[in-house]
Amino acid sequence: MIDLKILANHNLTPGEYDLIVSLIGRDPNLTELGVFSAMWSEHCSYKSSKFYLKQLPTKGQGVVQGPGENAGIIDIGDGQLIVFKIESHNHPSYIEPFQGAATGVGGILRDIFTMGARPIALLDSLRFGPLDSPKNRSIMEGVVSGISSYGNSIGVPTVGGEVYFGENYALNPLVNVFCLGLAEKDKIFYAKAEGIGNAVLYVGSKTGRDGIHGATMASAEFGKETEHKRPNVQVGDPFKEKLLVEACLEVMDKGVIVGIQDMGAAGLTCSAAEMPAKSGTGIEIDLDLVPQREEGMTPYEILLSESQERMLIVARPDKVGEVREIFAKWDLDAVEIGRVIEGGRMKVRFHGEIVVDVPVSAVVDLCPVYKRPVAPPAPPRAASDVAPIPVPDDLGAVFGRLLASPTIANKEWVFRQYDHMVQTNTMVLPGADAAVLRLKGSRKALAVSLDGNSLYAQLDPRTGAKIAVAEACRNLACVGARPVGVTNCLNFGNPEKPEVMGQFKEAVAGLSEACLAFEIPVTGGNVSFYNDTEGASIYPTPVLGVVGLVKDIDRVVTPGFKREDDAVVLLGACTGELGGSEYLKIAHGREDGIPPAIDLAKERAVQETCLEAAESGLLASAHDLSEGGLAVAAAESAFASPGRFGCRLDLDGGLRPDALLFGEAQSRILVTVGPAAVPALLAIAARRGVPAAVVGEVGGAAIRIAQKGAVLIDVPVDTARAAWMDAIPAYFKIRER
Amino acid sequence: MKFGVVVFPGSNCDADTLHAFRVVMGQTARFLWHKDHDLRSVDCVVLPGGFSYGDYLRSGAIARFSPLMREVREFADRGGLVLGICNGFQVLLELGLLPGAMLRNKNLKFLCRYVTLRLENERTRFTHQGRKGQVLRIPIAHFDGNYYAPPETLREIEDHGRVVFRYADAEGRPTEEANVNGSLHNIAGLINARGNVLGMMPHPERAAEPLLGSADGRMIFESMISKF
Numbered sequence: 001m002i003d004l005k006i007l008a009n010h011n012l013t014p015g016e017y018d019l020i021v022s023l024i025g026r027d028p029n030l031t032e033l034g035v036f037s038a039m040w041s042e043h044c045s046y047k048s049s050k051f052y053l054k055q056l057p058t059k060g061q062g063v064v065q066g067p068g069e070n071a072g073i074i075d076i077g078d079g080q081l082i083v084f085k086i087e088s089h090n091h092p093s094y095i096e097p098f099q100g101a102a103t104g105v106g107g108i109l110r111d112i113f114t115m116g117a118r119p120i121a122l123l124d125s126l127r128f129g130p131l132d133s134p135k136n137r138s139i140m141e142g143v144v145s146g147i148s149s150y151g152n153s154i155g156v157p158t159v160g161g162e163v164y165f166g167e168n169y170a171l172n173p174l175v176n177v178f179c180l181g182l183a184e185k186d187k188i189f190y191a192k193a194e195g196i197g198n199a200v201l202y203v204g205s206k207t208g209r210d211g212i213h214g215a216t217m218a219s220a221e222f223g224k225e226t227e228h229k230r231p232n233v234q235v236g237d238p239f240k241e242k243l244l245v246e247a248c249l250e251v252m253d254k255g256v257i258v259g260i261q262d263m264g265a266a267g268l269t270c271s272a273a274e275m276p277a278k279s280g281t282g283i284e285i286d287l288d289l290v291p292q293r294e295e296g297m298t299p300y301e302i303l304l305s306e307s308q309e310r311m312l313i314v315a316r317p318d319k320v321g322e323v324r325e326i327f328a329k330w331d332l333d334a335v336e337i338g339r340v341i342e343g344g345r346m347k348v349r350f351h352g353e354i355v356v357d358v359p360v361s362a363v364v365d366l367c368p369v370y371k372r373p374v375a376p377p378a379p380p381r382a383a384s385d386v387a388p389i390p391v392p393d394d395l396g397a398v399f400g401r402l403l404a405s406p407t408i409a410n411k412e413w414v415f416r417q418y419d420h421m422v423q424t425n426t427m428v429l430p431g432a433d434a435a436v437l438r439l440k441g442s443r444k445a446l447a448v449s450l451d452g453n454s455l456y457a458q459l460d461p462r463t464g465a466k467i468a469v470a471e472a473c474r475n476l477a478c479v480g481a482r483p484v485g486v487t488n489c490l491n492f493g494n495p496e497k498p499e500v501m502g503q504f505k506e507a508v509a510g511l512s513e514a515c516l517a518f519e520i521p522v523t524g525g526n527v528s529f530y531n532d533t534e535g536a537s538i539y540p541t542p543v544l545g546v547v548g549l550v551k552d553i554d555r556v557v558t559p560g561f562k563r564e565d566d567a568v569v570l571l572g573a574c575t576g577e578l579g580g581s582e583y584l585k586i587a588h589g590r591e592d593g594i595p596p597a598i599d600l601a602k603e604r605a606v607q608e609t610c611l612e613a614a615e616s617g618l619l620a621s622a623h624d625l626s627e628g629g630l631a632v633a634a635a636e637s638a639f640a641s642p643g644r645f646g647c648r649l650d651l652d653g654g655l656r657p658d659a660l661l662f663g664e665a666q667s668r669i670l671v672t673v674g675p676a677a678v679p680a681l682l683a684i685a686a687r688r689g690v691p692a693a694v695v696g697e698v699g700g701a702a703i704r705i706a707q708k709g710a711v712l713i714d715v716p717v718d719t720a721r722a723a724w725m726d727a728i729p730a731y732f733k734i735r736e737r
Numbered sequence: 738m739k740f741g742v743v744v745f746p747g748s749n750c751d752a753d754t755l756h757a758f759r760v761v762m763g764q765t766a767r768f769l770w771h772k773d774h775d776l777r778s779v780d781c782v783v784l785p786g787g788f789s790y791g792d793y794l795r796s797g798a799i800a801r802f803s804p805l806m807r808e809v810r811e812f813a814d815r816g817g818l819v820l821g822i823c824n825g826f827q828v829l830l831e832l833g834l835l836p837g838a839m840l841r842n843k844n845l846k847f848l849c850r851y852v853t854l855r856l857e858n859e860r861t862r863f864t865h866q867g868r869k870g871q872v873l874r875i876p877i878a879h880f881d882g883n884y885y886a887p888p889e890t891l892r893e894i895e896d897h898g899r900v901v902f903r904y905a906d907a908e909g910r911p912t913e914e915a916n917v918n919g920s921l922h923n924i925a926g927l928i929n930a931r932g933n934v935l936g937m938m939p940h941p942e943r944a945a946e947p948l949l950g951s952a953d954g955r956m957i958f959e960s961m962i963s964k965f
Contacts, residue, residue: 145846145847148846148847149847152788152847152849152878152880153747153749153788153791153792154749154788155749155750155787155788237791238788238791239746239747239788239790239791239792239793240791242746242747242749242788242791243746243747329772330746331746415849416846416847416848416849416850417846417847417848417849418847418849419847419849419878420849421849421876421878421940421943421949422749422750422753422786422878422943423752423753424753424756424757424942424943424945424946424949425949426949427948427949427950429950438948438949440756440760553948
């Protein structure tokens with residue numbers, strides 16, 4: 001009865017089907033096929049990426065839990081653990097931006113609190129097509145409101161992130177959502193189904209027909225018929241999830257449960273299979289007992305629905321009453337739908353009949369791992385080899401256009417829609433290098449940065465990935481935080497294309513190298529393949545989420561200039577690379593060249609210099625140089641200056657003026673210190689072998705940058721700030737009056 | 738003084754508010770569960786911010802039916818001190834303890850940002866530690882903070898000095914530009930005729946520690962704690 005067409009609809013290959021038959025010893029029925037299809041989807045099984053992900057360094061100081069669980073865990077001392085992860089919700093967000101993004105937030109939150117941690121911060125990495133298209137604006141508006149509606153309601157602050165724009169994201173926007181949680185040591189919960197005879201409880205929202213086969217959908221390319229996939233997108237209810245957070249944390253705190261797992265991708269199927277698989281047990285559930293909000297649902301639909309705000313709990317029979325009571329307090333159902341059994345099988349009953357009877361290990365662990373064909377990426381060509389780059393006559397005008405480029409421009413339009421202050425821990429508001437959260441009752445603070453530059457990765461995936469790690473860590477160094485752990489979201493095209501797999505292989509190698517160099521463990525992450533619509537792949541987009549620790553809240557540094565006459569010091573060397581730069585894109589309409597070189601040892605020395613200076617209390621401000629180079633970094637420090645101070649900089653160097661101003665050489669940080677502190681700062685840099693020089697001072701009402709005395713740009717702070725502030729709102733003005 | 742912070746399903750500033758009273762201000766403070774019928778002999782009831790009942794239907798519309806609201810109303814009628822912050826203000830409006838209603842913000846978006854407020858009435862139990870015209874920097878975070886009341890109600894509250902805070906610029910001028918959510922008369926905070934029930938959209942509990950960027954909200958808590 002199962003033919004090639006049915007297989008194709010389930011994204012399963014004939015080879016995979018044969019393997020299923022040999023694993024279960026017979027032909028599966030349609031429901032069983034659905035179970036395998038979801039669990040063996042790329043999204044759930046990592047079948048194309050697993051081979052490469054093994055390279056990532058996952059061990060390190062403080063690692064309590066590495067990859068393989070709902071989220072990674074790091075011990076930050078004083079009996080506290082941080083739990084964090086990033087995940088993509090790209091496909092649903094393209095089909096239905098509001099719900100797609102909202103449920104992305106809901107999903108990542110569940111990954112965190114299912115482990116016993118209270119979520120304390122959200123960040124998002126978003127990528128959209130250019131804003132001059134109404135369709136792209138509407139996607140952005142939907143995604144931002146979706147994130148806002150979910151995160152605000154549930155009371156977890158959205159404290160930062162990044163927003164990039166590029167043509168390659170027009171048909172495939174990226175929505176990567178990061179969540180950080182805080183837990184007490186020895187109070188972590190896992191997705192365990194231990195103890196034969198223990199009860200399996202279903203808690204949270206009722207099951208409907210939404211999101212059926214969401215995981216499978218996210219594991220295929222989109223074509224023109226994508227609109228029809230709207231029913232595959234789930235619908236979020238943040239209020240329900242808020243109740244679920246409180247009730248789950250309460251049952252965990254009271255110690256009345258054995259294990260817990262959220263129903264995310266592949267819904268009930270996933271948790272009902274994974275929990276016993278991890279414990280070497282089996283599970284028996286009766287679908288007639290599953291709370292349903294629609295009539296006439298088939299076992300296939302109940303098992304594969306991705307209705308949101310649901311969890312599966314395993315509890316001892318004598319504790320079921322207490323669990324029920326706590327959920328009832330929060331007006332939530334907790335329904336016993338089955339029990340843990342011996343024998344390692346997943347048995348599902350419906351109307352008195354067994355509709356699924358398969359070994360859990362076959363479903364969870366025995367999906368084939370592919371080493372797909374790889375085509376190495378073409379080596380990048382120097383931009384100047386492709387075509388000459390004329391130096392623009394009016395560098396001030398180019399500066400203005402860069403500040404108004406949506407990728408660089410101020411993102412207030414976005415983050416003001418997010419409650420970024422709830423929970424009263426946010427010390428550094430969105431827009432700085434990294435978000436900083438104080439830890440109540442201690443002197444410590446946590447910092448988080450999300451980073452990725454897909455143009456670099458497109459031109460050279462290995463370098464692009466290394467830079468993503470380096471820049472995320474550099475962002476932390478700028479606020480005075482040392483990285484303790486990293487999670488990653490790897491957004492790529494169709495892995496069945498050798499060139500995409502080539503990009504992936506190179507990027508993972510780059511990540512691995514960089515994480516080793518920075519000695520930060522990778523505690524988990526997410527791979528999102530099949531980011532292709534109508535045959536075109538996105539640029540490879542590795543997004544890094546790095547969490548850091550600040551020892552003393554009084555030593556947190558922010559990017560804004562603080563006092564007139566402070567010395568401006570540039571840590572690192574201006575090598576003037578223009579390949580893959582925002583300048584080349586905006587001023588010359590080109591996305592080519594060799595991305596900036598990155599020497600990880602030099603990078604680390606620069607960061608250590610910044611950290612030592614921050615921890616010694618020398619720094620008045622620090623800001624990393626990234627898109628737009630020195631000129632944009634100086635401008636952003638002026639814009640973030642409480643006194644609206646400008647700066648007067650004068651640099652040497654035999655670089656062409658555009659390369660000096662806008663080149664994106666890596667491993668550079670612009671810091672300011674009181675004049676008396678200059679020698680101490682330079683001494684730290686010299687000891688670490690880091691080039692450092694006083695390049696000017698804070699003051700005046702303009703951003704003025706000269707080269708050997710010849711002024712290149714001289715723009716009033718207010719004028720520059722207006723261009724930077726107004727760029728994104730201007731695209732949405734008409735609709736907001 | 739003993740403070741009670743009411744927890745509705747969907748409240749999300751309850752813990753922040755408790756922290757502000759207990760840890761920052763050093764007072765006795767406890768949560769009050771919305772399903773109980775017991776105010777636990779607190780001296781002041783605080784309705785915190787959040788999304789009670791998800792703000793489905795209308796902000797604060799369902800929370801007003803929570804069992805504990807009967808006691809809160811009686812407590813207010815006896816002259817007990819009640820502070821409603823953000824969603825708590827919306828609940829007070831729905832309860833009818835304060836007049837008027839909240840519409841969507843004028844830009845039809847959720848708004849989280851610092852605003853500056855002008856203290857209009859310093860002769861209340863919530864503000865007597867401040868001075869008239871003082872400018873306070875306190876964050877807002879809401880979707881429905883665009884205050885509306887019919888003309889006769891507005892006249893009544895203005896005539897009796899019941900507008901406690903107005904959205905204003907840094908110099909304390911209640912300009913159109915400073916009126917970020919579109920409230921009538923730039924109203925950000927309002928007190929009842931008897932002077933024991935205050936509702937405000939800005940979050941003083943988020944502006945109680947300099948570490949977080951402003952401690953201007955402390956004046957309100959200090960006023961509540963000290964003798965009027």
